[in-house]
Amino acid sequence: MFESAEIGHSIDKKTFDAEVPALREALLEAQYELKLQGRFAVLVLICGVEGAGKGETIKLLNEWMDPRLIQVNTFDQQTDEELTRPSAWRYWRQLPPKGRMGIFFGNWYSQMLQSRVHGQIKNAVLDQAIDSAKNLERMLCDEGTLIFKFWFHLSKPQMKARLKALQDDPLHSWRISPLDWLQSKTYDKFVRYGERMLRRSSRDYAPWYVVEGIDPYYRSLTVGRMLLEGLQAALHAQVPRAGSPHAAPLIGSLDHLGLLDSLDMSQSVDKDDYEAQLAGEQARLSGLMRDKRMRKHALVAVFEGNDAAGKGGAIRRVAAALDPRQYRIVPIGAPTEEERAQPYLWRFWRHIPARGKFTVFDRSWYGRVLVERVEEYCQPADWLRAYDEINAFEDQLVEAGVVVVKFWLAIDQDTQLKRFQAREKIPFKRFKITEDDWRNREKWPQYCDAVGDMVDRTSSEVAPWTLVEANDKRFARIKVLRTINEALEAAFADD
Amino acid sequence: MFESAEIGHSIDKKTFDAEVPALREALLEAQYELKLQGRFAVLVLICGVEGAGKGETIKLLNEWMDPRLIQVNTFDQQTDEELTRPSAWRYWRQLPPKGRMGIFFGNWYSQMLQSRVHGQIKNAVLDQAIDSAKNLERMLCDEGTLIFKFWFHLSKPQMKARLKALQDDPLHSWRISPLDWLQSKTYDKFVRYGERMLRRSSRDYAPWYVVEGIDPYYRSLTVGRMLLEGLQAALHAQVPRAGSPHAAPLIGSLDHLGLLDSLDMSQSVDKDDYEAQLAGEQARLSGLMRDKRMRKHALVAVFEGNDAAGKGGAIRRVAAALDPRQYRIVPIGAPTEEERAQPYLWRFWRHIPARGKFTVFDRSWYGRVLVERVEEYCQPADWLRAYDEINAFEDQLVEAGVVVVKFWLAIDQDTQLKRFQAREKIPFKRFKITEDDWRNREKWPQYCDAVGDMVDRTSSEVAPWTLVEANDKRFARIKVLRTINEALEAAFADD
Numbered sequence: 001m002f003e004s005a006e007i008g009h010s011i012d013k014k015t016f017d018a019e020v021p022a023l024r025e026a027l028l029e030a031q032y033e034l035k036l037q038g039r040f041a042v043l044v045l046i047c048g049v050e051g052a053g054k055g056e057t058i059k060l061l062n063e064w065m066d067p068r069l070i071q072v073n074t075f076d077q078q079t080d081e082e083l084t085r086p087s088a089w090r091y092w093r094q095l096p097p098k099g100r101m102g103i104f105f106g107n108w109y110s111q112m113l114q115s116r117v118h119g120q121i122k123n124a125v126l127d128q129a130i131d132s133a134k135n136l137e138r139m140l141c142d143e144g145t146l147i148f149k150f151w152f153h154l155s156k157p158q159m160k161a162r163l164k165a166l167q168d169d170p171l172h173s174w175r176i177s178p179l180d181w182l183q184s185k186t187y188d189k190f191v192r193y194g195e196r197m198l199r200r201s202s203r204d205y206a207p208w209y210v211v212e213g214i215d216p217y218y219r220s221l222t223v224g225r226m227l228l229e230g231l232q233a234a235l236h237a238q239v240p241r242a243g244s245p246h247a248a249p250l251i252g253s254l255d256h257l258g259l260l261d262s263l264d265m266s267q268s269v270d271k272d273d274y275e276a277q278l279a280g281e282q283a284r285l286s287g288l289m290r291d292k293r294m295r296k297h298a299l300v301a302v303f304e305g306n307d308a309a310g311k312g313g314a315i316r317r318v319a320a321a322l323d324p325r326q327y328r329i330v331p332i333g334a335p336t337e338e339e340r341a342q343p344y345l346w347r348f349w350r351h352i353p354a355r356g357k358f359t360v361f362d363r364s365w366y367g368r369v370l371v372e373r374v375e376e377y378c379q380p381a382d383w384l385r386a387y388d389e390i391n392a393f394e395d396q397l398v399e400a401g402v403v404v405v406k407f408w409l410a411i412d413q414d415t416q417l418k419r420f421q422a423r424e425k426i427p428f429k430r431f432k433i434t435e436d437d438w439r440n441r442e443k444w445p446q447y448c449d450a451v452g453d454m455v456d457r458t459s460s461e462v463a464p465w466t467l468v469e470a471n472d473k474r475f476a477r478i479k480v481l482r483t484i485n486e487a488l489e490a491a492f493a494d495d
Numbered sequence: 496m497f498e499s500a501e502i503g504h505s506i507d508k509k510t511f512d513a514e515v516p517a518l519r520e521a522l523l524e525a526q527y528e529l530k531l532q533g534r535f536a537v538l539v540l541i542c543g544v545e546g547a548g549k550g551e552t553i554k555l556l557n558e559w560m561d562p563r564l565i566q567v568n569t570f571d572q573q574t575d576e577e578l579t580r581p582s583a584w585r586y587w588r589q590l591p592p593k594g595r596m597g598i599f600f601g602n603w604y605s606q607m608l609q610s611r612v613h614g615q616i617k618n619a620v621l622d623q624a625i626d627s628a629k630n631l632e633r634m635l636c637d638e639g640t641l642i643f644k645f646w647f648h649l650s651k652p653q654m655k656a657r658l659k660a661l662q663d664d665p666l667h668s669w670r671i672s673p674l675d676w677l678q679s680k681t682y683d684k685f686v687r688y689g690e691r692m693l694r695r696s697s698r699d700y701a702p703w704y705v706v707e708g709i710d711p712y713y714r715s716l717t718v719g720r721m722l723l724e725g726l727q728a729a730l731h732a733q734v735p736r737a738g739s740p741h742a743a744p745l746i747g748s749l750d751h752l753g754l755l756d757s758l759d760m761s762q763s764v765d766k767d768d769y770e771a772q773l774a775g776e777q778a779r780l781s782g783l784m785r786d787k788r789m790r791k792h793a794l795v796a797v798f799e800g801n802d803a804a805g806k807g808g809a810i811r812r813v814a815a816a817l818d819p820r821q822y823r824i825v826p827i828g829a830p831t832e833e834e835r836a837q838p839y840l841w842r843f844w845r846h847i848p849a850r851g852k853f854t855v856f857d858r859s860w861y862g863r864v865l866v867e868r869v870e871e872y873c874q875p876a877d878w879l880r881a882y883d884e885i886n887a888f889e890d891q892l893v894e895a896g897v898v899v900v901k902f903w904l905a906i907d908q909d910t911q912l913k914r915f916q917a918r919e920k921i922p923f924k925r926f927k928i929t930e931d932d933w934r935n936r937e938k939w940p941q942y943c944d945a946v947g948d949m950v951d952r953t954s955s956e957v958a959p960w961t962l963v964e965a966n967d968k969r970f971a972r973i974k975v976l977r978t979i980n981e982a983l984e985a986a987f988a989d990d
Binding site for chain 2: 070312315319322338
């Protein structure tokens with residue numbers, strides 16, 4: 001697929017000089033329009049053969065465009081903060097917000113390609129990585145991001161000549177490290193696996209553009225024009241560019257019998273038993289969190305449930321087992337402005353714990369398939385795709401050693417009513433009851449359907465849901481603690 | 496000053512159990528009120544003698560209060576991302592937002608005390624550190640933060656007994672490292688320098704509370720009550736708690752002759768000279784940024800100036816000299832919601848470059864003493880104290896090896912008018928002219944006064960202002976580049 005990028009494309013200086021002013025002006029216009037609309041972000045991924053002008057082209061783009069609206073990121077060595085988290089964390093933390101352009105050097109493609117070329121992974125693992133990349137990009141596109149992927153190419157003789165020339169140029173020689181030279185030897189591998197990668201990850205929503213890198217005028221003008229066309233098309237699109245899925249929204253169970261109906265809500269624990277079991281499970285959790293094997297893991301606990309199901313109380317009993325320096329509780333409410341300028345999952349990625357730590361999410365990314373679905377805060381297409389996105393997200397966590405436990409605390413309608421009424425009487429609990437809570441209550445059946453679909457679609461082997469019968473608070477708290485402990489022990493046993 | 500914390504305070508379990516429920520309820524009320532008001536953040540600093548129950552007390556507080564609204568931070572070893580930035584950066588990034596409580600273990604006090612006890616610094620440097628801490632806290636308070644500083648104390652025999660007991664307790668023994676034991680030997684030093692630190696840093700706006708740590712009931716109830724009283728007082732305060740300074744606002748120069756009038760605005764560079772000088776200065780900057788000595792430094796360039804003075808163009812000429820991977824341009828506009836929930840300087844701290852990198856601020860923290868002063872977006876007290884705060888901020892940058900250059904690009908009123916008119920005609924520049932620009936123009940004299948005061952008060956030896964005569968864009972660009980180059984060279988020469 002690189003053949004047409006080895007035929008010696010070139011443009012003479014005169015043509016170049018004549019075309020640049022109009023291109024620049026149009027690019028600037030597009031950039032300001034992008035900022036003004038603030039509807040989507042632009043992500044540019046830069047890959048390709050060494051010496052093919054990647055750096056120079058981006059430098060020139062920065063001169064043509066307004067560099068204040070562009071952020072360039074290189075992903076070289078991981079920092080220690082990055083090393084203790086799932087590998088995608090470093091990319092998420094640098095994503096450009098809506099209205100801006102981010103340029104990623106050394107992105108996920110470079111990483112997988114390097115690994116394959118150096119023989120650290122085989123094709124099967126490369127293909128897995130390509131698949132993850134596609135999923136990530138599909139999701140970013142669905143969230144509105146406009147993605148450009150550029151592969152800068154040189155034929156083998158072109159590359160050799162170019163590297164030689166750069167080495168001889170005292171001004172440029174600093175850039176050529178021995179490691180880069182090595183690429184000359186591994187050129188064949190690099191191109192072969194690169195081709196595989198490009199072929200398998202070029203999609204309508206995030207296509208690869210192969211750019212011949214030998215002639216600076218040709219490559220700069222090519223990249224500039226592609227960016228411009230893509231930007232203009234996206235800026236003028238009447239409908240969101242994101243794919244409109246064919247899926248029909250899920251329908252509720254016709255007999256109104258859901259997963260939640262199968263729970264035995266009468267389960268309870270009496271007070272004396274409770275005290276003993278609670279102390280036991282808390283000591284167990286405390287011990288597990290201090291276990292040496294915890295250094296290889298992190299823990300993420302998700303708490304969802306009916307209003308007044310006792311999430312707060314359960315979280316407190318978990319927290320009480322631990323040193324406050326080990327955990328962080330993240331309450332999820334309305335997203336902030338900075339969070340709204342990013343893809344949906346961004347606000348959760350920013351709180352993913354480092355190894356050895358524990359994050360409790362009090363409500364979570366499941367909001368999308370619960371409240372956002374029921375209240376119609378997002379399109380059906382958005383929550384329908386969220387199941388896959390969430391599964392992919394949790395897979396990444398688990399693969400990085402994060403233990404993921406997810407709780408749905410279920411109560412019945414009578415219990416909820418009693419608790420609402422009781423709360424309104426206790427001064428320091430009255431903050432917990434709002435108009436919204438009463439309104440949500442009226443949508444009980446819709447929430448039941450949403451919970452059923454959520455559990456069916458996101459209870460995976462690696463990150464299963466635990467339904468917690470929470471009419472009896474004591475029973476619920478013990479079950480929560482025990483489940484966390486068992487999950488940690490299972491993870492340690494697998495090490 | 497620790498005498499009254501060695502007299503064996505204690506409270507019996509019965510009294511404790513009787514008092515806790517009401518205290519808990521009141522603390523929860525206060526917490527929710529804090530969140531509801533969203534007016535200020537609460538910062539709790541924890542210090543003191545080993546074994547005095549710091550961890551246990553905070554653990555208990557987390558059980559009493561709503562842990563979802565508390566974030567606990569420990570500052571142990573710096574991460575590599577923290578090591579490459581000024582030392583205060585790690586604290587700034589963890590500051591609690593308004594409406595929440597942050598608890599800092601191992602804060603700035605622990606750090607300075609450790610250094611003094613281990614003989615890495617002498618009293619003079621300790622006193623400097625204490626002074627910086629006071630400045631930081633004063634500023635946080637002025638920004639609304641409510642600060643509590645707790646010193647948990649034990650007498651020497653109490654400490655020895657306590658450490659022995661903890662060692663014998665299998666459940667607790669994990670916490671006592673050999674390093675902690677060492678504190679027993681250095682107890683005297685620890686207490687002597689601790690006393691010095693407390694005496695010199697206890698202020699009305701951020702007092703120290705010394706808590707005897709031997710009896711868990713006494714210490715928990717004491718800390719809980721202090722927090723409650725402080726919180727309630729702050730929540731019910733009608734006026735902002737921040738000190739109302741006695742300073743009268745600065746008055747404009749009576750003869751309307753300002754610093755800016757002394758500039759020779761006729762300076763210019765002709766086109767041929769410009770091309771040669773520009774290429775020369777850009778090559779020089781490119782070389783300096785690639786110099787090995789740059790690894791010990793970072794570069795921060797601040798661009799302020801009249802509207803249409805050519806900040807953007809100057810920034811571009813600087814950027815054009817560099818690889819886009821080396822710099823980041825941060826345009827400063829209206830703060831985001833997350834930024835508004837933090838002290839004023841927070842939004843700048845988050846962009847401070849790591850060593851080897853370069854951040855360009857297109858407008859900056861000086862907004863407070865320019866637009867915010869002139870447009871009355873903040874109180875006179877706020878911008879008046881900003882001069883000191885900014886000086887302290889820049890001192891911290893410079894001390895950490897950051898080279899700070901600051902430009903005021905000055906044009907005269909005629910030139911501005913011509914540029915405004917010209918911009919309105921060029922399509923891709925029309926975004927640059929807004930209603931605001933025309934309005935600002937009418938406040939020309941007020942801006943002149945503000946600029947004069949700003950330069951007088953914040954042009955320090957370590958971070959001087961450079962006034963740039965910018966009627967001639969070419970002259971301005973060369974002067975900017977040359978100034979940056981000279982500043983880098985001077986910094987390298989000092990190494």
